[in-house]
Amino acid sequence: MGIRLGDLVERFGGQLAGDPNLEVQAIAPLDSAGASHISFLSNSKLRALAAQSQAAALILSPLDDPTVAATYEGARIVTTNPYAYFARAAQYFVSLSEAPAAPGVHPSAVVAAGAVVDPTAHVGANVTIEEGAVIGAHAVIDAGCYIGREAAVGEGTHFFANVTFHARCRIGKRGIVHSGAVIGTDGFGFANEGGVYIKIPQTGTVLIGDDVDIGANTCIDRGALADTIIEDGVKLDNQIQIGHNCHVGAHTAMAGCVGVAGSARIGKHCTFGGAAMVLGHLEIVDNVHISSGSMVSRSVLEPGQYTGFYPLAKNAEWERSAAIVRNLASMREKIRSLEKTIKTLTEQQ
């Protein structure tokens, strides 16, 4: 289904250089876009590629426009953030080609008598919704999901197939929860008595704001006494573990396989690379960026980029360096001893 360039600039702004009635059929990357496509330039290093693009139209920034326009003959939409423009345009293309989920509850779904499902919501096959749960307007609960007692799913939020959302948890509007995610499972809390663990009931819940995305097979534990809190606009990738009583600030993003232990307090606008790990009961302030594979073992109270992983090497080289790392204390001793000897030598001169 084609989209007129004029339609795009009416919806999303930008300066159009070209025919507003030109129709594009899809978005494609710079190197493969053809005469029916619109493409985008979000990285100035690719200017030369853009200048030679076969795309019918390009989204690009005022900075890149003069250079590209010198040779590129297609239409141009000039905008300050071409990547965000591309994201919105792509959403628009998808909205035209995909039928929205039909309102209503599939006959195979099991919905408790006291649950409230908005008539505009979609509940798929083999879903279970327990007593007192509330499913908001235009929410989509795909096949096989489980919604616990008194849980609440906000307006327009989409649960993909096989999500588990436990009792009393709440998620706001326009959220996306991917398949296999488990929200509101018991936190890992035990008292140890003579070597035996006694379970501490986890009576808190999980409170999730608006516009939050949660990845496939990601887990967020419910709080022990208080609640686990995920603020607006947080984006969590797949296979993430968030411990009980954590607080994740607005618009923080975590890549796949990140783990956050209990009661960590993480600020707003932070980013975590894949497999970064955060110990419990510590604080990370706003605008902290943790590199992939790094272990945060103490509070981070100053914004910036932090890293801590062992550099990769050929195995034989690693064996050498790892053996020395194990014995760094003796190396330091040797240096101290050398310093002493040299001091003596110098004084003797």
Next chain:
Amino acid sequence: MGIRLGDLVERFGGQLAGDPNLEVQAIAPLDSAGASHISFLSNSKLRALAAQSQAAALILSPLDDPTVAATYEGARIVTTNPYAYFARAAQYFVSLSEAPAAPGVHPSAVVAAGAVVDPTAHVGANVTIEEGAVIGAHAVIDAGCYIGREAAVGEGTHFFANVTFHARCRIGKRGIVHSGAVIGTDGFGFANEGGVYIKIPQTGTVLIGDDVDIGANTCIDRGALADTIIEDGVKLDNQIQIGHNCHVGAHTAMAGCVGVAGSARIGKHCTFGGAAMVLGHLEIVDNVHISSGSMVSRSVLEPGQYTGFYPLAKNAEWERSAAIVRNLASMREKIRSLEKTIKTLTEQQ
């Protein structure tokens, strides 16, 4: 629903200083507890906070009691392990407020003719139970779970929604398995022939003792020829991977995201911090504690705390230190060369 202090000490022991007929409505942390709450002091560093607590009653140790009692005017339950006492009291509060799962099989569940479900057990909506499986008395199998052929679930064990428990696996009494856990999936075993992998059937199973907790989205592989064994009282957090033929000793606890490769043999009363990793075919004796983010690449034959992760630093500092780590061998060479020169210099004097 209120609980009399006298009721607590009758059930769980401790010396009560105060009115046994005083009723408390809930447990709350020291800093937020009010006149209807009972709180607890399990960390002597918080004595001052406890001494000023607004809680109606406090659980505390004989060691902390004199100091706290000097100013705190509420009732006190004095006991040697206040944290364990809190855990038991909290379980008791929950048992009073939550209705137990109703016995019976939900009509949407699919239970094979030859499966045996105890009449006191609860089987939720959209559950599948295969031929020959046995569900014990008072067990709770929540919605969407899958129980394979000839699998056995012990008395009082609770599977939260969407657990997968494969053929012939067994779990004992009073266990808890959280949503998304997969028990008894095939171990990762292949023979390589000319670069192509040939699957080795995994014909063992998983044998799990009593009082074992298994976290959300945690996986435990079935054995190749023999079985994977998880002893009594083991506590596994979320997102853990236990390889085939592992043996995990009683009362060992693992935090989230831990991975244990195949055929590792782990002792009793060990602890593993989050994202710790254990290579296969090695042994860890009893009472070993592995710090978060540490890789266990050889057997650990002596009890104690072990650690191995690269310390976090500002990214620029890490880049400096990582570059030197890569070249530690050359640094060692320099030191050796210095030692030689100094030896010569010293001898020349």
Next chain:
Amino acid sequence: MGIRLGDLVERFGGQLAGDPNLEVQAIAPLDSAGASHISFLSNSKLRALAAQSQAAALILSPLDDPTVAATYEGARIVTTNPYAYFARAAQYFVSLSEAPAAPGVHPSAVVAAGAVVDPTAHVGANVTIEEGAVIGAHAVIDAGCYIGREAAVGEGTHFFANVTFHARCRIGKRGIVHSGAVIGTDGFGFANEGGVYIKIPQTGTVLIGDDVDIGANTCIDRGALADTIIEDGVKLDNQIQIGHNCHVGAHTAMAGCVGVAGSARIGKHCTFGGAAMVLGHLEIVDNVHISSGSMVSRSVLEPGQYTGFYPLAKNAEWERSAAIVRNLASMREKIRSLEKTIKTLTEQQ
């Protein structure tokens, strides 16, 4: 059910020394095999154990045969790759004892009118199959699985219970997907505009070749514009995360908890130890082997074994070495300063 040794060598080759009519009942490890078992010797270090084995028959290599045959009195099947022979024999034993899944669709499964399920395929209880999906001949879709719109499952491929396979994804023949795996979830792609993330629709899919195994709770993201590609014979263990637009070459194997960020291009015949991590947008050539717990932060363009993890130590020793690692730059400065002083001293002589 017994198997004649003659039947084995007819099917799988090898030189039989012994009675072809001898029947064995099962395969067992060297140290526990008895008079009804066949065992195998795949590691020459265990020759002595094999020589004393009580097994009725042994599978072993021409290299080990003379030594073992000197004392071992049972039958022997001599073959160049005893481990692969064992794998095939074990598969044969399983095929005789396990009934294949019955063809047909369970009445509780919800199959869209426009989906095509081959009459020889098995679809279990509580499965959901959406419009336009195609399930091939002899495929097995166990209970609770979800198959999205227009997805395709190849001939003989087996989905264990509770797999999620999203719209338009394709998997080839003879694949195995374990429980809880999520294939084709949205990749983690956002444009950032003034600190707020805008979702980039993930319109690609996941294309999986033949003979691919995917572990429990493993996730493979669908591509953003192009597709994520997993070639023939790839073996993925549990809890793995593969980001959008990755390309994994044929016969590459990854152990549990591995993470691969988006757009990584991985060669053929590579191996990844458990919890290895790969950053995005990089290339790993064929025949690269990454050790467990290692972070691949740059392209690896030469075959070989690569490693990068901090060595484990007693905690006190680690604290010492980690403190020095943090200050390696100052250690280097000291050495430089020593070198200078010594140079001066030497010149003065």
